[in-house]
Amino acid sequence: MAGTMGSWIVIATVLSGVNVLLLGVLTVVWGRNFRTFGSEMTAGLAAFGLAMLVENAVAIYFFFSTGMLYAGTPGVQQAVAVLRALQTLALVFLTYVTVK
Numbered sequence: 001m002a003g004t005m006g007s008w009i010v011i012a013t014v015l016s017g018v019n020v021l022l023l024g025v026l027t028v029v030w031g032r033n034f035r036t037f038g039s040e041m042t043a044g045l046a047a048f049g050l051a052m053l054v055e056n057a058v059a060i061y062f063f064f065s066t067g068m069l070y071a072g073t074p075g076v077q078q079a080v081a082v083l084r085a086l087q088t089l090a091l092v093f094l095t096y097v098t099v100k
Helices: 007-037 040-065 074-099
Strands: none
Touching: 007 040, 007 074
């Protein structure tokens, strides 16, 4: 993988994978809460989690399938990795407080 992909894109891909796992946990919890409480807030959270999960899964697909969206620009690759890292950090906090 590292031979065909820049190291920053490899990092972004791994972070997207972590995000998919965290969003899977969050979406299941929020979905269960919606079934239990039936509130619009929990439905909105579940929809948000599902949308973000799909976005991260599609990002992984594009990182592997399109010959890299960000192939020629190391600065953009680094920015994508940093944005994925920030998203992962936010999801770690959100998962922690949600599961707790």
